[in-house]
Amino acid sequence: MSLSRDQIAKRVAQELQDGFYVNLGIGIPTLVANYVPTDMEVMLQSENGLLGMGPYPTEDNVDADMINAGKETVTAVTGASIFSSAESFAMIRGGHVDLTVLGAFEVDQNGNIASYMIPGKLVKGMGGAMDLVAGAQNIVVTMTHADKRGNSKLLASCSLPLTGVDCINKVVTDLAVMKIENGAFHLLERAPGVSVEEIIEKTAGKLIVPEFVPEMSFE
Amino acid sequence: MSLSRDQIAKRVAQELQDGFYVNLGIGIPTLVANYVPTDMEVMLQSENGLLGMGPYPTEDNVDADMINAGKETVTAVTGASIFSSAESFAMIRGGHVDLTVLGAFEVDQNGNIASYMIPGKLVKGMGGAMDLVAGAQNIVVTMTHADKRGNSKLLASCSLPLTGVDCINKVVTDLAVMKIENGAFHLLERAPGVSVEEIIEKTAGKLIVPEFVPEMSFE
Amino acid sequence: MAGFDKVVDTYEQAMSGLTDGMTVIAGGFGLCGIPEGLIAQIKTMKTSGLTFVSNNCGVDDFGLGILLQEKQIKKMISSYVGENAEFERQYLAGELEVELTPQGTLAEKMRAGGAGIPAFYTATGYGTPVAEGKEVKEFNGRQYILEESITGEFAIIRAWKADKMGNLVYRDTAMNFNPMAATAGKTTVVEVEEIVEVGELKPMEIQTPGIYVDRIIKGSFEKRIERLTLAKN
Amino acid sequence: MAGFDKVVDTYEQAMSGLTDGMTVIAGGFGLCGIPEGLIAQIKTMKTSGLTFVSNNCGVDDFGLGILLQEKQIKKMISSYVGENAEFERQYLAGELEVELTPQGTLAEKMRAGGAGIPAFYTATGYGTPVAEGKEVKEFNGRQYILEESITGEFAIIRAWKADKMGNLVYRDTAMNFNPMAATAGKTTVVEVEEIVEVGELKPMEIQTPGIYVDRIIKGSFEKRIERLTLAKN
Numbered sequence: 048m049s050l051s052r053d054q055i056a057k058r059v060a061q062e063l064q065d066g067f068y069v070n071l072g073i074g075i076p077t078l079v080a081n082y083v084p085t086d087m088e089v090m091l092q093s094e095n096g097l098l099g100m101g102p103y104p105t106e107d108n109v110d111a112d113m114i115n116a117g118k119e120t121v122t123a124v125t126g127a128s129i130f131s132s133a134e135s136f137a138m139i140r141g142g143h144v145d146l147t148v149l150g151a152f153e154v155d156q157n158g159n160i161a162s163y164m165i166p167g168k169l170v171k172g173m174g175g176a177m178d179l180v181a182g183a184q185n186i187v188v189t190m191t192h193a194d195k196r197g198n199s200k201l202l203a204s205c206s207l208p209l210t211g212v213d214c215i216n217k218v219v220t221d222l223a224v225m226k227i228e229n230g231a232f233h234l235l236e237r238a239p240g241v242s243v244e245e246i247i248e249k250t251a252g253k254l255i256v257p258e259f260v261p262e263m264s265f266e
Numbered sequence: 267m268s269l270s271r272d273q274i275a276k277r278v279a280q281e282l283q284d285g286f287y288v289n290l291g292i293g294i295p296t297l298v299a300n301y302v303p304t305d306m307e308v309m310l311q312s313e314n315g316l317l318g319m320g321p322y323p324t325e326d327n328v329d330a331d332m333i334n335a336g337k338e339t340v341t342a343v344t345g346a347s348i349f350s351s352a353e354s355f356a357m358i359r360g361g362h363v364d365l366t367v368l369g370a371f372e373v374d375q376n377g378n379i380a381s382y383m384i385p386g387k388l389v390k391g392m393g394g395a396m397d398l399v400a401g402a403q404n405i406v407v408t409m410t411h412a413d414k415r416g417n418s419k420l421l422a423s424c425s426l427p428l429t430g431v432d433c434i435n436k437v438v439t440d441l442a443v444m445k446i447e448n449g450a451f452h453l454l455e456r457a458p459g460v461s462v463e464e465i466i467e468k469t470a471g472k473l474i475v476p477e478f479v480p481e482m483s484f485e
Numbered sequence: 486m487a488g489f490d491k492v493v494d495t496y497e498q499a500m501s502g503l504t505d506g507m508t509v510i511a512g513g514f515g516l517c518g519i520p521e522g523l524i525a526q527i528k529t530m531k532t533s534g535l536t537f538v539s540n541n542c543g544v545d546d547f548g549l550g551i552l553l554q555e556k557q558i559k560k561m562i563s564s565y566v567g568e569n570a571e572f573e574r575q576y577l578a579g580e581l582e583v584e585l586t587p588q589g590t591l592a593e594k595m596r597a598g599g600a601g602i603p604a605f606y607t608a609t610g611y612g613t614p615v616a617e618g619k620e621v622k623e624f625n626g627r628q629y630i631l632e633e634s635i636t637g638e639f640a641i642i643r644a645w646k647a648d649k650m651g652n653l654v655y656r657d658t659a660m661n662f663n664p665m666a667a668t669a670g671k672t673t674v675v676e677v678e679e680i681v682e683v684g685e686l687k688p689m690e691i692q693t694p695g696i697y698v699d700r701i702i703k704g705s706f707e708k709r710i711e712r713l714t715l716a717k718n
Numbered sequence: 719m720a721g722f723d724k725v726v727d728t729y730e731q732a733m734s735g736l737t738d739g740m741t742v743i744a745g746g747f748g749l750c751g752i753p754e755g756l757i758a759q760i761k762t763m764k765t766s767g768l769t770f771v772s773n774n775c776g777v778d779d780f781g782l783g784i785l786l787q788e789k790q791i792k793k794m795i796s797s798y799v800g801e802n803a804e805f806e807r808q809y810l811a812g813e814l815e816v817e818l819t820p821q822g823t824l825a826e827k828m829r830a831g832g833a834g835i836p837a838f839y840t841a842t843g844y845g846t847p848v849a850e851g852k853e854v855k856e857f858n859g860r861q862y863i864l865e866e867s868i869t870g871e872f873a874i875i876r877a878w879k880a881d882k883m884g885n886l887v888y889r890d891t892a893m894n895f896n897p898m899a900a901t902a903g904k905t906t907v908v909e910v911e912e913i914v915e916v917g918e919l920k921p922m923e924i925q926t927p928g929i930y931v932d933r934i935i936k937g938s939f940e941k942r943i944e945r946l947t948l949a950k951n
Contacts, residue, residue, distance in 0.1 A: 355823075605830070
């Protein structure tokens with residue numbers, strides 16, 4: 048069975064470590080915040096200038112001046128700091144964020160990512176995505192393994208305009224966990240009940256498959 | 267009579283305007299603060315991170331954490347702000363300071379300045395001087411017209427290593443006020459009782475002398 | 486403090502000197518922290534052919550979007566310009582130029598512009614459409630592109646409090662691009678929620694020193710929320 | 719907050735990992751805002767061949783000067799290195815390398831290092847000995863030189879207060895180079911006057927977010943004054 052969005056988020060949450068500063072993109076990455084292990088603390092960075100993003104506010108404490116990078120109203124946790132956009136991206140560009148999780152249209156075997164622009168459609172802009180992929184040492188991309196027509200999104204070479212080059216280390220899809228190294232995807236785990244064959248079939252880029260591929264564990 | 271250090275400072279103070287942000291270097295420039303006209307307000311910038319430098323402290327309010335760029339204990343005026351060295355030099359380099367006053371060993375007719383290094387002597391460093399001369403739109407140099415042996419310090423071309431090129435607009439010496447423009451010094455005023463001939467004699471660089479050279483006024 | 490009193494009474498005074506074809510750096514992220522009254526004044530003035538440097542372009546009927554409606558904007562330099570139907574129409578019709586710039590690069594371009602740094606290298610955008618036509622240079626085995634800084638004839642920003650000398654503090658994430666924008670305008674105009682006496686803001690709490698600020702006006706703000714998101718139960 | 723508790727109890731722990739030949743970025747201006755106890759710990763450790771990036775090099779018997787006395791410093795990257803006789807002796811004897819860097823360029827090199835910007839252009843130093851061997855480029859009719867950023871294996875800084883997560887506030891002009899130095903170290907160690915509980919420092923008052931800080935130690939400071947200057951009664 049392919050994973051649900053929440054299950055993908057839950058699997059990504061296993062990449063967290065106590066004391067990590069983490070930037071979560073819009074969509075599935077945002078859900079990761081719901082699965083931070085209870086014995087662990089992480090600080091969420093929002094690139095509009097907030098380190099220590101908290102939950103959404105109650106109706107009583109909504110404040111138009113407290114939003115996240117997705118323009119949603121949020122709160123700040125105890126220990127949070129607020130700063131300018133230049134400072135926020137100094138943090139990101141300077142490699143100080145421990146883990147960045149974001150979505151993508153395509154990822155390729157060389158760690159390139161395409162996530163912001165589909166030619167022919169209106170270009171809305173890259174926002175902070177290019178800075179995030181260029182700055183982070185440790186990036187996890189979350190996406191479905193293939194698009195709705197069954198075309199693989201894990202390619203030999205991205206077909207869409209790139210957001211960044213040679214920057215993605217790890218991909219968590221609805222079917223598998225893979226790392227990217229030396230010009231290939233390396234299959235690390237498969238979703239419970241998903242066959243290695245299905246993953247091979249839906250991966251267009253070079254895929255290295257070890258002898259034994261464990262199922263993801265969610266206990 | 268050539269001007270005293272205090273008189274030079276007094277003459278430089280006439281370059282101030284109400285509402286100016288001003289950076290005063292070490293030595294004669296520091297004295298300018300004593301001659302700010304009483305109907306005028308200026309804010310003094312100290313490049314270690316203080317905008318709104320006040321007088322020296324009394325013994326009771328000395329604070330090791332409140333110093334100026336000359337490492338002297340100082341106070342802050344009402345309305346002062348304190349910031350990092352990067353922010354301070356962003357201000358300076360970005361041309362936000364209205365007037366900079368500093369000393370020099372030599373100035374030449376092309377607006378070059380040498381002020382930090384005499385080969386053969388120990389090099390102590392340029393501190394913030396290179397940033398100040400590169401950043402300011404409006405710089406006044408204060409110095410004696412000639413050195414102790416009578417050698418002119420206003421040259422066709424500086425002989426010492428430069429602090430900055432093509433950056434000095436105005437020079438106030440013990441003998442004269444000059445502007446620098448189009449590759450020449452232009453004599454604007456002479457010290458009371460000092461002859462135009464003496465100024466010509468002590469100026470090695472190209473000097474343009476108008477028909478009438480007024481004496482400085484100190485009323 | 487005559488020479489340092491930067492408070493103006495009317496929006497006309499606040500935006501006086503803005504003329505057709507100028508570049509305006511605007512603070513704000515989405516609709517958060519935008520100088521609402523200064524934008525409205527530009528609409529009133531009907532100034533046109535403007536280039537705006539702003540992370541976003543508001544929504545159809547609020548923020549910079551209202552200047553799009555009036556066709557006063559020639560060009561936008563932004564990182565993200567969704568949420569705006571009129572923007573889309575003008576862009577597709579070729580009536581509006583857009584220079585998409587990564588958000589962090591945009592913030593740094595403003596800061597650099599204010600700080601007298603004409604250009605800097607960044608890895609952001611290398612190998613992407615953003616890098617087209619830009620110089621590439623290698624440092625420590627990695628490729629970087631050269632990005633030039635941005636300044637404008639005007640900067641329009643919002644702060645929380647200003648003292649009369651223009652020392653500013655911001656309120657929470659309404660800070661965003663405002664401090665950098667403040668440094669990058671030849672004339673910087675700030676619209677604030679509150680004007681306080683000089684001395685009320687302490688030296689260490691001031692986030693933008695008054696040296697960057699030319700005019701201050703007290704505004705009143707709608708503070709529209711773009712995406713109201715509440716905790717479940 | 720186990721994972722975010724950065725407080726250490728001993729100077730040994732604070733400087734653990736520093737080894738011969740490393741580059742250390744140090745905050746402070748003159749003797750103001752220097753991490754006195756961390757410097758003393760480096761003396762105790764006898765680590766040698768160090769490169770220090772610091773605006774100044776202390777005086778003979780205080781600040782970084784005490785590491786000069788022990789010949790632990792191989793190279794200084796500074797803007798001003800007067801007030802130090804042993805410095806002069808070692809420099810003239812060829813025992814000490816010195817890279818003089820304009821003060822604003824030095825501050826910006828640290829900031830850029832922390833911000834992932836490998837190099838930037840500045841007019842500062844163009845046409846002077848500082849420009850030797852550096853790339854020159856013209857922007858808008860003016861000449862600028864390319865300056866590369868600086869990072870170090872360690873940064874040692876002083877702040878006024880830290881919460882246990884490493885959020886920092888500084889005290890008056892003891893701030894100086896400390897915030898930039900904090901960002902430029904692979905391991906950043908801060909010595910503070912006071913450690914407070916998380917939450918005591920408000921989000922908008924924090925000057926260095928904890929993300930830059932790895933270790934915190936409470937120090938006690940002599941705070942020697944280099945030039946006591948008093949008002950004339």
